[in-house]
Amino acid sequence: MKRNRSGPERAALALALALASCAMESKPPAGRGGPPPPVPVRVGRAERKSVPVRLSAIGTVVPIRVVAIRPRVGGQIVAVEFEEGQAVRAGDVLFRIDPRPFEVALAQAEAAVRRDKAQLAYRRAETGRYRTLVEREMAARDQLDQARANLATLEAAIAAGEAGVAAARLNLEFTTITSPIDGRTGSLLVTAGNVVSAGGDKPLVVIHQLRPIHVSFAVPERELPEVRVRQAEGPLRVEALPRGATAPSRGRLAFVDNTVDPATGTIRLKAVFDNEDESLWPGQFVDVVLTLGELAGVVVVPAAAVQTGQDGRTVFVVGAGGVVEVRPVRVSRMDEREAVVDEGLAGGETVVTDGHLRLRPGSRVKVVTGEPAAGGRGDGSRGAPGGREEQRRRGTGAAPADAASGAPEPAAAGPGGGAAPGEAAALENGAAEVATRR
Template sequence: MTAPGGTWDRVMVKVTRRAVVAAGVLAAFAAGIYYVARAESAPKNARKGPPPVPVITAKVEAADVPVVLAAIGTVQARASVAVRSRVDGHILETHFREGQTVAKGDLLIRIDPRPFAAQLKQAEANVARDRAQLAKVRADLARYGALTERGVASVQKHEEAQAAASSLEATIRGGEAAIEFARLQLEYSSIRSPLDGRAGSLLVSAGNLVRGTDAAALVVINEIRPVYVSFTLPEHHLGEIRRRMNEGGLVIEARPPDDPRPPATGAVDFVNNAVDPATGSIGLRATVANADERLLPGQFANVRVTMDTFRGALVVPAQAIQNSQKGPFVFVLKAGSLKDNQAEVEQRYVKPGTQFEERVVIREGLAAGDIVVTEGQLRLQPGSRVVIRPAAQTS
């Protein structure tokens, strides 16, 4: 006979087994629902992908691009004169300010003119005396000539009078030369500017004694309108330089470093006759009008020489070009992918050429009208989605 307790235990074991099986079925059902829901939502998330990358773009354009060579030039005065005294004397006064622009013929310095004025008067008086004596001797000569013809006076007297007249005539010519010299000395006491230019520092002040043999200058005047700008270019450009000089000349632009104003322009007027073997460069010189006098002798200037012009060249902003192990490339918006200011990009390798200011000539790899990315490339890869933003909003 079975005990009541045993029957109860068997009943409880069956109930427990059924509960476990039911719980397992419910768990499997819930898991199935979860995975089905996840599987349905996964394609939607996959299709959504990362957000588009904000970028700035620019269109590939055709433009005329000058071929420019850059160099560092030195500004030189077209003429420079060290003004010295040509006579001895004390400086009475100066008639210019240091750094002043002067014109040719302007009075600069006046040396005490009184000794030279006195010498001039003395020379004039000597000539006047000699002329008076010559007049008397000529009268004597005429008289002796008449008397000699009549046999009253000797031929010797006539010859002596003739010699005296000739001597006085020579003396007068010497006196006239002395007058001219005295006038020059008096003129030299007023020192005038020999050219248009700008005066430098006054090296000898009023009151000092100067001599015509002094080596030191009183002031240096530089002609700075126009000025010369001398520079060098690599010798392999010599053929092109000669061609351009024969066709009408080379135009340059010169600007002092860190000067924001537009550059001064000029034309090359001299090409050296030899190449420097140490540097492999050829020397050139250009004349620049320098109307605003911003270029001063001795100053360095950034020089740009326009050698040629590429007509209709394809250009892009320089910052659009990136570099890789395979060479330079750009990110380009795929054709037909632009919609609602968003597009897909592709990587395209290019062959860049001459750079002018902020633009680069593209010799191969792009076509006019292509749209390239100029900012935001670091976050891009081929196939990335981008959103185009105006330049003012991409900081």
């Protein structure tokens, strides 16, 4: 049997439906609950100043002179006069070879010369007598010629004997092996008691000159014109920092190779260092900085502010009210710390250095300070997506502004933004109950 509702019941039902309808209409759509919160970023300032023009490279320490000590005469080594790794000076005795065979050879050569010189006086007198006899026509001309030939032969023999004496004396001197340079000895490769041959393939020891010393490094061929121009103006300063060292060694550019390596597109340079403290060691890898000069009055920003994308290099500039804009820039030089901006920025402007990922043109930002936490730098940091580490990992540089994640999170309904979630739920439940009763 159909029940007729009374007037009060119909009024209550109408009121519940009206309240539920108002609650549904006042509930904001997802993602449209007001402006998004400011994006936290770290910033730096574009400064106009003078900056040095530097080229950085990895170099290798190479000695200016390397001498492999080999014997010049053969014999038995009777003494080693140095310790492995010892610093030596030019002329210091290194090895002694048994001199006795060479002393005997010298004595024989000297005796042969004395014998020939004793015959020399007789041959000269004989030649004089034959000359007189020929002038008096008491001897034949050929006898005088023979006497002169005998004299010349003896004089040549004496000259050869004297050369033999000099050679024997030189060989005797070679039994004492000395260092030809100042430097430091390496490993001892032949010990006392061994018999060595003259000019053997195996050196006795290798000496490296350490003071002064060279550092060899390569720079891109595009830098060659400026290097040559700057070098013609005066000596170029070079700094070399060994791994683990706290202070660099300072030297000057000494050599520019005459050929560009076509395989690598680089050119080889060498710098010379006094190396008085021997902080540079042969074979060592060092960080090299070549200073070419100075750029005066240029705009400089932190390198972290420069983003590289498909449209080139850009920076996020913080304007009035904390609103950012994307600004294309032209960068002429850049290292791990700073970038020189030729076009696109003015001195004094504020640029974003960290937190780029969530930014897009027109985003509002909140400047945060302090160092990033370990393992990351927050939103858009070097250790988080959008930072320079993430950009290098993706291989695409900074994300373009229109691809950056900038959509705000849906705003929660609350005071001033429609009915609260609990209130709306109560209204909906009331409407459902009234409908059921119907």
